[in-house]
Amino acid sequence: MSGVLVIAHAERAEALTASTRLVDWLESEGHTVEMGRVEAAAIGRPDLGASELTGSVWDLAVSVGGDGTMLRSFDLVASAGIPVLGVNVGHLGYLTEFEPGQLTETVAAALAGALGVSERMMVSARVRRAAGEGRGDAGDHDRDPQDTEDTDVWTGLNEVVLEKRDPGHTVRLEVWLDGDVFATYAADGLIVSTPTGSTAYSLSAGGAVVAPTHSSLQVTPVAPHMLFDRSLLLPPDTEIGVRVISERPALAAVDGRSATMLHTGDEVVVTRAPYEARLVTAGGGSFHRVLKHKFGLKDR
Structure with missing residues (x-):
């Protein structure tokens, strides 16, 4: 008997239908099932709603939705x-390898250890607030970058994004690489992505596509107002510091989740996360074949 966490897109009827079918099958096989309270209520099984979706009590997590649910x-x-198996009821579904029609067979194979698990690099973002009075004043631009206080830490599979808050204006971001100042960007934003995240927001901003099992960090500006507009592909253990030096604030987000507002002198330090994501995969397709399929690339 195994413990399975089912995470579904609660606003997609197809995801709820597939989740109901999966829950019924898992229980018929003697497995323990838990869900988030919202999803459990949506399929009429509030008894499955877990009070807290954290910890290591599950053998497998099944994500039923799109890449956002993953x-x-x-x-x-x-x-x-805990490994995550992705079932695609979204649109592109780059992270969700399996289809709803394969649902019970795929989960059975995963629980039996018959499917592979791909380990993916994640990023960690540590927010450092400017210390002292007068934060937000122009004088903060000359403050010692070490004069900060650590606050929140966020972790993501795809990317960390710093972007402008005010429409029609850029934000000025000073970038440090392993403690050395690299450049100051005037841009709509800046993306620090993992190889997995290279096919997400970074791709739309002109970043390179990187094989997901590669180890690296990619820094990509969004609509930069400067001559240097290239992405940087950096070693995975690089410490990337980004400090807001404009008077206008910036918004920080991790994997599309709004993290915090950053003011003048505040920093985000991005590093490789101390653990990796574990993605269940059939292992039948190479990266370039998956890329070709998901983006509809055709042979000549």
């Missing part, structure tokens, strides 16, 4: 090393 699943279970 990212939420990894946010919940990656730190505990």
Whole structure:
């Protein structure tokens, strides 16, 4: 008997239908099932709603939705090393390898250990607030970058994004690499992505596509107002510091989740996360074949 966490897109009828079918099958096979309270209520099974979706009590997490549901699943279970199996009822579904028609057979194979698990690098973002009075004043631009106080820490599979808050204006971001100042960007934003995240927001901003099992961090500006507009592909253990030096604030987000507002002198330090995401995979397709299929690339 195994413990399975089912994480579904609660606003998609197809996801709820597939989740109901999966729950019925799992219980008929003697497995223990839990869900988030919202999803459990949506399928008429509030008794399955877990009070807290954290910890290492599950053997497998099944994500039924799109890539957004997958990212939420990894946010919940990656730190505990629990593998996530993605079932695609979304649109592109780059992270969700399996289809609803394969649902019970696929989960049975995963629980039996018959499917592979791909480990994916994650990023960690540590917010450092400017210390002292007068934060937000122009004088903060010359403050010692070490004069900060650590606050929140966020972890994501795809990317950390710092972007402007005010429409029609850019934000100025000073970037440090391993403690050395690299450049100051005037842009709509800046993305620090993992190889998995290279096919997400970074791709739309002109970043390179990186094989998901590669180890690296990619820094990509969004609509930069400067001559240097290239992405940087950096070693995975690089410490990337980004400090807001404009008077206008910036918004920080991790995997599409709004994290915090950043003011003048505040920093985000991005590093490789101390653990990896574990993605259940059939292992039947190479990266370039999956890429070709998901983006509809055709042979000549």
